[in-house]
Amino acid sequence: MVNENIEYEKLVKTTYEMLLKAEGVENVNVQHDVRLKGRSGVFNQVDIYWEYRLAGITHRVLIECKNYNRAIDMGIVRGMIGLLSEMPGAIGIIATKVGFQSGAIELARSNNIGLKVIRPAEREDFKGRVREIHLHMNFYSNKLVDAPTVVADKKWLDDKLSSDEKDALLKRQFGEWDNQIVIRDAKNDTETTMYNLINSIPILHHTSEDLEKVFSETFRWEDAYIKVGDMDEIKILSITVKYRVNIIEKKYVIDGAGLTNTIVKDAIDGRLLFIDERGKVSGDVDEEQHG
Secondary structure, rough: OOOOOHHHHHHHHHHHHHHHHOOOOOOOOOOOEEEEEOOOOOOEEEEEEEEEEEEEEEEEEEEEOOOOOOEEEEHHHHHHHHHHOOOOOOOOEEEEEOOOOOOHHHHHHHHHEEEEEEEEHHHHOOOOOOOOEEEEEEEEEEEEEEOOEEOHHHHHHHHOOHHHHHHHOOOOHHHOHHHHHHEEOOOOOOOHHHHHHHHHHOOOOOOOOHHHHOOOEEEEEEEEEEEEEOOOOOOEEEEEEEEEEEEEEEEEEEEEHHHHEEEEOOOOOEEEEEOOOOOOOOEEOOOOOOO
């Protein structure tokens, strides 16, 4: 059977591990359910404990976890005051799911004890904050509407091919193999495909009227050759393509509440942090400190 109190302690432990990592505090061992020897020689049980050194000073943090379904009263705070008297210089924090009574808050404030509400996030936690981001994005591309018009070098054809070969070539529809057609620019020593050639045309037409139009673009070379599959190269002068602007509409909703796993609310000053499943911390993060 699952012990809900221990599960809550583990939630608090994991939460503080994420907070420390987000704040850039490295090599900190956050421990669960430890026994610490106080100055009186008596061992004290602590739910969550960690220590770290900063600027030559050792900082120790003690957290008491209260998995209560009611607000924490002054008695719990007095218990933390007693624990801290056994551990001079330590920082004390009380974590719970619901909240704290006003007297407990005032007593904790006067004794520099941190009070945190740590629990799974709920949609109500996002009141007054951006909860959803709606994105409407349009993706544009050029879509061929007819087979490209390839103008071959007539003199080159007359020198290289017979009449029958030229007739067969002219009947060929190059657009059917736009992913297989290779154009070699001998002058500049480059190669491209018909597909890449079409997609190199800048997309400058975005209005609704433009989407109904057919546009034309002509590419010219001084010394270029086209090849389809296993056929021999043919010298060409130009390629003209006719195309439309194709639009794909996408709508996205980013649900901040859905991504957030845990909230950490400071019961004394009201600061609120959100921690998502990746350990990313948002909210009033710039002001938050380890306590």
